[in-house]
């Protein structure tokens with residue numbers, strides 16, 4: 001029996017427009033092949049929304065988001081805002097607002113190096129081969145949202161690192177559930193030797209761990225984790241961490257997969273899931289038709305798995321990406337100077353190879 005799902009597509013700005021079209025096409029193909037009914041709506045956000053309505057996140061988009069089963073997002077941003085920090089209405093306000101309104105507290109970032117891209121990385125192949133990590137980064141707490149202060153003389157500053165038990169509990173449960181569907185290993189990253197917020201973090205994770213005796217739990221300090229990630233990435237399965245440590249670790253880890261153009265992410269909470277490539281609107285290559293569409297296609301695969309529970313369909317998409325890479329097809333960001341067999345192509349040609 002097929003499922004019926006309503007998907008909101010928000011292409012946004014720059015290459016978001018070009019790559020999201022391919023994430024959507026892949027979903028359409030999966031629906032046709034597996035007898036599912038996916039209906040699509042489109043929403044405005046970012047610079048395009050400001051141009052059309054004056055608002056980076058129009059109410060209409062938010063309403064559509066609330067009634068959707070999942071959201072496929074591209075990117076937001078425009079060169080004019082980079083050069084003019086005085087512009088009051090800005091594309092990124094749309095993204096921050098939708099995350100808040102939809103209660104998206106967990107950011108998931110799978111880091112998987114396709115064997116076909118091993119040689120393109122600057123890290124040794126024997127270290128990288130087989131690396132497959134799923135990060136859970138907490139999104140609503142930590143120093144980003146704690147009280148910020150500056151003394152009157154402006155010479156002393158502080159940011160409050162704050163976590164509440166419920167914030168750690170809810171993301172820990174999600175991470176443990178995911179670990180169960182993978183290799184049943186979870187590494188929680190903190191700095192509990194010095195930070196009180198980290199001590200709470202560790203205590204709560206230890207408690208939740210008791211509900212998942214089948215999952216092997218490890219606790220690691222952030223400094224060690226940053227080192228282990230490069231030294232031996234294969235030792236990690238699910239990595240669970242806070243907002244600040246997650247911000248840094250996931251960017252570090254993105255290098256394991258070669259290019260930003262290869263990486264997808266999901267933001268989830270208790271309502272609808274939000275799926276997007278980790279890259280931005282890339283104004284330097286926007287409109288040229290050369291952006292790598294694989295991150296958007298892999299975001300669609302994540303949606304199938306996480307929001308719809310369609311594991312087989314999700315795997316089908318990942319296999320199609322693998323097959324395309326195996327045949328030597330590359331967009332310019334993942335082209336390997338040393339591989340003469342590469343066929344370097346644009347967004348649409350690459351997307352069509354995956355379909």
Ligand code: ATP
Pocket residue numbers: 015019075076077078260261262278279280281282283284285290291292293295331333
């Ligand atoms: P934003 O301000 O929207 O975050 P940005 O200027 O930070 O955009 P990113 O989109 O994050 O830029 O991209 C950083 C670099 O990586 C750019 O040089 C861009 O061309 C490249 N890049 C990003 N995504 C892709 C992709 N899908 N395919 C090819 N190159 C990409």
Ligand code: MG
Pocket residue numbers: 279280
């Ligand atoms: Mg960026």
